[in-house]
Structure formats: structure tokens, C-alpha cells
Amino acid sequence: MDPTVAAFLGISLTFVVCALFAFWYVVPWLRAQGRAAALMPLLWIHTARHVALQIYSSQRAGLVVPDQLRDEIAYGDVAGMLLALGALVALRAQSRFAVPLVWLFAAETTADLLGSMVGGMRAGMIATAHNVTWLILVFYVPMLWTTLVLIVWQLIERRGESLGSA
Numbered sequence: 001m002d003p004t005v006a007a008f009l010g011i012s013l014t015f016v017v018c019a020l021f022a023f024w025y026v027v028p029w030l031r032a033q034g035r036a037a038a039l040m041p042l043l044w045i046h047t048a049r050h051v052a053l054q055i056y057s058s059q060r061a062g063l064v065v066p067d068q069l070r071d072e073i074a075y076g077d078v079a080g081m082l083l084a085l086g087a088l089v090a091l092r093a094q095s096r097f098a099v100p101l102v103w104l105f106a107a108e109t110t111a112d113l114l115g116s117m118v119g120g121m122r123a124g125m126i127a128t129a130h131n132v133t134w135l136i137l138v139f140y141v142p143m144l145w146t147t148l149v150l151i152v153w154q155l156i157e158r159r160g161e162s163l164g165s166a
Helices: 003-031 035-060 067-092 098-123 131-157
Strands: none
Touching (some): 003 131, 035 098, 067 098
């Protein structure tokens, strides 16, 4: 099987698994939680996004990625990680800035994931992804998209609701 086809198949299967897990387990659990308690575990998934810094060593090991895109991916993910961490702290403290910070996180993450996806496809990165990079693309990125959708859903669905206990 061609490496690109294998990666797209892996990504697709991970999205199916994430969607089923979300619908069967996460969504019912979220509905039973307060606003802050629902958002926090979804944000925790994004606190490991600094793993994208491995793109520098992956590029040296053969990953085809232009330097500008490499930097956009790395810095975008670190920014998203820091915003997720800041939002977690704000939610835990029940700060009035918590919800706006989660919205900022969601906007940055949407732009980052879309930009990385489009840039990566244009550069043909997926054909040369291997080792940790392949695992990030096939397993972690679909989890990021899934939790991002759930975060935005919670923000919209629970607008006007107080944070509740964290």
C-alpha cells in the first residue's frame, strides 16, 4: 500500500473511532457536567500539543516540510497548548476571562489545524511522515479535531450558563 493511502486510511479510521467514542461516551458525560467541568478534560487533550516541536528533528530525518510551514506548525501548536493551559487555569479559578479565553483557544486552534492541514497537503508531507510524525498525524490530530468540535459545541450549547464547579 502506498504510504499516503495508508496514512489517509489511518486518519479516517481514527476519526471513526473518535466519533463513536465521543457519541457513545463523551457527549452523555458532558451533558451531566457543569460548564467548566465539561470543558476542562477536552482542553487537557490539547496540553500535549508541544509534541509538534518534534517536527524539527523529523525534518532532519527526512520529513519533507518547508521551513516556513515547519515553523508555523510548531509555533501554532505551542500557542494552542499555552492557550489551552491558560484556559484550564482560568476555568479552575472560575475567572470571568475563562470563556473568552476558551473561545480564543478555539479560534487559534481552528486556524492552526486548518493551516497545517492545507500546508501539509500542499507540501506532500504525509507521503514522507514516519515514526512519531506519522503517529501524531494519524492518531493525535484526529483527537484534536474531535475535542475542538466538542469544545465549540459546549461553548455554543452552554452560552449564558455559569461555569459551575471545576
